[in-house]
Amino acid sequence: MPDAVVRVDNGLVVDVVPRSEFFGDLEDLGEGVLLPGLINAHCHLDYTILRGAILSNRSFTLWVKRINALRQTLTDADFLTSIAAGFKELRLSGVTSVLNIESYPELMIKMAPPPLRTWWFFEMIDIRNRLAGEEAIAGALSFFGKRSDWPGGFGLSPHAPYTASLELYRAAKLCAEQTGLLFTTHLAESDEEDAMFHKGTGALYEFLREIGRNMDDVGKGSPIKMLLENDAVPDGTIVAHMNHVTQADYELLREGGWNRRLHVVHCPRTHEYFGRPPFPLERLRDEGFPISIGTDSLASNASLNLFEELRTLRRAHPSVSPREAWEMVTLAPARALGMEGSLGCLHPGAIADLIFVPVAKNAPDPYAALLENRDPVGWMRLGGVPV
Numbered sequence: 004m005p006d007a008v009v010r011v012d013n014g015l016v017v018d019v020v021p022r023s024e025f026f027g028d029l030e031d032l033g034e035g036v037l038l039p040g041l042i043n044a045h046c047h048l049d050y051t052i053l054r055g056a057i058l059s060n061r062s063f064t065l066w067v068k069r070i071n072a073l074r075q076t077l078t079d080a081d082f083l084t085s086i087a088a089g090f091k092e093l094r095l096s097g098v099t100s101v102l103n104i105e106s107y108p109e110l111m112i113k114m115a116p117p118p119l120r121t122w123w124f125f126e127m128i129d130i131r132n133r134l135a136g137e138e139a140i141a142g143a144l145s146f147f148g149k150r151s152d153w154p155g156g157f158g159l160s161p162h163a164p165y166t167a168s169l170e171l172y173r174a175a176k177l178c179a180e181q182t183g184l185l186f187t188t189h190l191a192e193s194d195e196e197d198a199m200f201h202k203g204t205g206a207l208y209e210f211l212r213e214i215g216r217n218m219d220d221v222g223k224g225s226p227i228k229m230l231l232e233n234d235a236v237p238d239g240t241i242v243a244h245m246n247h248v249t250q251a252d253y254e255l256l257r258e259g260g261w262n263r264r265l266h267v268v269h270c271p272r273t274h275e276y277f278g279r280p281p282f283p284l285e286r287l288r289d290e291g292f293p294i295s296i297g298t299d300s301l302a303s304n305a306s307l308n309l310f311e312e313l314r315t316l317r318r319a320h321p322s323v324s325p326r327e328a329w330e331m332v333t334l335a336p337a338r339a340l341g342m343e344g345s346l347g348c349l350h351p352g353a354i355a356d357l358i359f360v361p362v363a364k365n366a367p368d369p370y371a372a373l374l375e376n377r378d379p380v381g382w383m384r385l386g387g388v389p390v
Contacts, residue, residue: 192244
């Protein structure tokens with residue numbers, strides 16, 4: 004709505020009205036677009052400190068080895084500094100909510116409440132030592148339960164089919180269904196993962212076998228097939244990547260109605276960093292999957308800027324309209340969070356997470372003009388409060 008006034012009370016949007024119908028004091032933001040705060044649907048704030056530390060390489064396995072080596076050199080203080088720097092960078096690009104995969108939930112004991120609305124997903128891996136699923140999840144709940152007043156929420160994240168056992172997936176699924184916790188996982192991310200599960204070969208297969216992973220589950224089809232046929236993920240699962248989806252996978256997904264039960268997150272610049280084949284956005288969209296956008300981590304990206312992600316997205320996928328692109332960082336991730344109608348939108352009853360971006364008043368397409376913004380977002384409100 005042009006020349007509009009957004010009224011906020013008690014942290015919520017009360018209404019949006021033409022300026023001509025509003026009488027009273029207001030904050031005039033000038034020419035531009037007031038829009039819902041952006042939602043980064045997949046991020047690893049632990050690794051903000053690793054910006055530029057790993058040169059781009061098409062080998063996913065070499066990247067995994069390198070990041071594992073770097074992690075061993077970092078202290079708790081390093082990770083806390085990394086997380087704080089990540090929040091600052093997110094804020095500058097208009098992000099008010101982030102879905103963060105937390106590899107070290109014990110760090111949360113040392114944290115103040117986050118400055119942005121954050122969903123913390125406890126990353127679970129049992130590649131070498133098979134913790135009882137119940138034990139791993141009990142640990143997560145103990146961290147989360149003491150921080151129920153933090154803005155955002157909590158969830159579980161079995162890392163990926165190549166690093167988390169089916170037993171761990173099933174235990175996490177049961178917990179999510181019983182407690183209402185969100186659930187996310189990495190799935191069908193790389194060609195090396197695809198080769199491992201389809202053929203029982205490749206660099207990732209050899210690396211994981213050498214460090215002790217049980218390989219009885221590989222060589223039997225795709226990782227998508229393994230999780231779905233073994234009832235290992237709950238409805239509403241947020242799946243990051245989905246880069247390698249076969250025709251058989253699409254048929255399985257369609258037969259199970261998973262296009263209405265999964266939320267896909269694409270990370271355009273991480274995709275570009277690894278030199279991957281084109282992301283199957285058009286096919287996934289045609290199949291009915293809602294698609295959100297995330298930045299992934301700075302171990303595979305240059306920044307946490309969602310404006311840059313959307314520009315990269317549209318270069319690779321011109322069929323995505325500017326409006327649809329913005330919906331992938333507002334409406335779609337809000338739906339994935341179960342916050343449809345509360346986040347990612349501007350209408351009565353929505354949480355007043357707002358940002359303002361200067362745009363010329365005569366811009367023929369405000370959505371397209373927004374995409375060209377390269378300046379830090381200066382005006383932001385979280386629940387109506389300046390951030």
